[in-house]
Amino acid sequence: MIKNIIQSNETVTPNAQTLKVLHTHFPQCFDKEGKFDIDKFKDLIKNDIDITHEGYDLNFLGKNYAKLLASIDTTTVVQPDLEHNVKPENANSQNLYISGDNLDGLKHLLKSYTGAVKCIYIDPPYNTGSDGFVYNDNFNFTSQELIDKLSISEEQAQKIFDLTTKGRASHSAWLTFMYPRLLLARDLLTPDGVIFISIDDNEQANLKLICDSVFGEESFVANIPWRKRTAKSDVPFGVSQDYESIICYAKQDFTAALEGGTRKYFETDDLPDRPWRIHDLTKQTNANERPNSNFTIVNPKNGDKFPANPNAVWRVTSETIKDFEKENRIVFPGDYDFLKISKPVLRYFKEDDEKKAGGMFGFTPVSTNLPKEVGMSQDGTKDIGELFNSKVFNFPKPVSLLKYLIKAATNFDKSAIIVDFFSGSASSAQAVLEVNAEDKEGGNRTFIAIQLPEVLDSKNASQKTAYEFLQSINRPTTLDFIGIERIKRAAAKIKSETKADIDYGFKHYTLVEPSEDTIDKLEEFKETEMFTNNDTLSLFGKETVLETWLVKDGYGFGAKVEDVKLADYTAYLCGKHLYFIEAGINENDMVALLDRYQQEPSFSPENIVVFGYSFNFSQTEMLRKNLFVLRDSHKNLKANFDIRY
Known part of the structure; x- marks a missing residue:
């Protein structure tokens, strides 16, 4: 588990993630040793793209280091909040609140939600000198390791080492902080996904450049000015800073890009004067x-x-499919001879696209003049004040502004996933709940919020109120619990006022970095021991190991798990994975497992995953050898055997 990741991270290079993507889409450009051949790649694309030696790129101290941070895997584990998650309002909720560093959180999300997020909104630190931003990461690289991994000089390594370990608030520090997070966020977005980023003038220009680098200049939508106040501020030169920016980028549909960015519409006799196009009906x-x-x-x-498909279900629910059929928005195989499709697809009419023209995704947000109803900073303060009866958070964004952005991005996708990985006071989570409650067509959008559990300081005037509030309700005095409490209170308020039938709950998880003592114990474990009395599982807990693996294997946070009772042992089944976590398996259990494979037609997990610390060498070999029996059974199942450390 953690040991495997640490060993893998030792060989990771800054461009590992990029090479992985290239290998997936352009395998012909790699040699038999797995090395990328740039000449083959150039030859592949030269007929379509004018390749020159000139170019424009954003460079800053720490850029390659930032790429490295995006490429290495997280060693944090996913610890479920068991007491919270089993409550009736949360047990079946699809909403997520994650306490932890958002760099780690994004890496966990990518294992299950790559290409699945329709909208991201973030309000990152502005690096103004007064917002508390100081970059000081928790990676323990030495200067020599940076020299080796980044192919840089000792002097350059020392500069990066100083930048990332001594706490800096320079432009380079801010860019190094933001770059890996945006790289990871990009891969979460659906082909038509959109990201909104709030920022002020201090880093607005740098943010635009870094977003051009990450998302591509062609994906830029708008730099939307948002008026945050009417009272004039006292600043040099007499220019009052009344506005902030909301920078917006939208991923381009790859197929549309290959076709020159145009959409192909069909005109058919059954729908005269209503040109239409098709779109995939499945969701990843x-x-x-x-x-x-x-x-x-x-x-x-x-x-x-x-x-x-259990790994890519329909975009619609069993309830809404009937409405889509009535509106003639489902096209089946065989409906039209010219369409070579093997499964149902969505029909979009040109008239719908024209309604969206000039704006985002359903109505027309105006980049130069947001409507007054989006509110200002004072409205954000009022929103949270109504829930807490005190000012527990400074300068939260107004819920009305975030609702406007969410509606713009998800007007045609009522089941969209919205992510905010700088959650703060959880304004965006409240906005998602309100949009769903107001949606007459039945909104079931879900939110995923990530917030660093920053320890509040009772002596800091800006944090004192929040600290005292959390103390008064006997909750941990960290910033993430302000967000948790806000969502609970907002949900109760919305439910009371609207009576809407929506998902009001959320599941809570904490990302935990193993201690040095734990890492030492993992390193000391000998995989070939004939007998073991290892207590490693107690360092994590069964639930944490299982949750971490479910996320790693693509099932997402809070996936449903079935207990599989053998003779005296219980394993855990989710999809095609059967997990063996606790100690105590014996030969009778192995016989029972093989019997289930051979006698139950529906029982056919393809991956046997073992928590290596709970099993001695003879037990793992017993599992490994007996699974070969399945290859000769009537199912002819080749089960993968995966021991994780």
């Missing part, structure tokens, strides 16, 4: 995350059945 989300979208679509014309 598994059945555990979206159980209401895991159903079989039946063609009402001929009864043909199309079951959902």
Whole structure:
């Protein structure tokens, strides 16, 4: 588990993530040793792209270091809040609140939510000198390791080492902090996903450049000015800083880009004067995350059945599919001879696209003149004041502003995932709940919020109120618990006022970095021991190990797990993975496992995952050897055997 990741991280290079993407899409450009051949790549694209030696790029001290941080895996584990998560309002909730460093949080999310997030909103530190931003990461690289990994001089390594370990608030420090987070966030977005980033003039120009570098200049949508106050501020030269910026980028659909950015519409006799196009009806989300979208679509014309793919369920729910069919928005295989499709697809009419023209995704936000109803800073203060009866957080963004942005991005996707990895007081989570409650068509958007559990200082005037509030309700005095409490209070208020039938709950997880003592124990463990009395599992807990693995294996946070009772041992099943975590397995359990494989048609997990510290050498070998029996059974199942340390 952690040991494997540490060993893997030792060989990671700054461009590892980029090379992984290239290998996925352009395997022909890699040699037999797995090395990227740039000449083959140039030859592949030279007919379509004018390659020159001139170019424009953003460079800053720490850029390669930032790429390295994005490439190495996180060694944090996912610790579920068991008491909170089992409560009735939370047990089946799809909303997530994650306490932890957002760099770690994004890496965990990418293992299950790559390409699944429709909208990201973040309000990062502005690096103004008064917002408390000081970059001081927790990576323990030595200067020599930086020299080796980044191929830089000792002097350059020392500059980066000083930048990232002594706490800096320079432009380079801020860019080094933001760059890896934006790189990871990009890969979360759907092909038509959008990101909004609030910023002020101090780093606005740098943010624009870094976003051009990460998302591509062609993905830039707008730099939207937001008026935050009417009272004039006292600043040099008499220019009052009344506005902030909201920088917006939208990922481009790759297919549309290859076709020159134009959409292909069909004109058919059954729909005169209503040109239409098609769009994929599946969503890269598994059945555990979206159980209401895991159903079989039946063609009402001929009864043909199309079951959902459990790893990419339908975009619609079993309830909303009926409305889509009534509106003639579902196209089935065989409906049109010219369409070569094997499963149902969505139909979008040109008239719908024209309504969206000039704006984002459903109505027309005006980049130069946001409507007054989006509110100002004073409205954000009022929002949180109504819930807490005190000022527990400084300068929260108004919920009305975030609702406006969320509606713009998700107007045609009522089940969209919205991520905020600088959650702060959780204004965005409240905004998602309010948008869903107000949606007459039944909004089931979900939020994922990540917030660093920053320890509040009772002696700091700006944090004292929040500190005292959390003490008064007997909660940990860290900033993430202000967000947790806000969501609870906002949900109760919205439910009382609207009576809307929406998801009001959320599951809570904490990202925990193992201590040095724990790491030492992992390193000391000998995999070939014939007997073991190892207590490693107690250092993490069964629930934490299982949750971390479920996220790693693509099932998402809070995935449903089935207990698999063998003779005297219990394993845990999710999808195609069967997990063996606790100690105590014996030969009778192995026999029972093989019997289930051979006698139960529906029981066929393809991956056997073992928590190596709980098993001695003879037990792991027993599992490994007996699984080969399945290859000769009537199922002819080749189960993968994965021991994790």
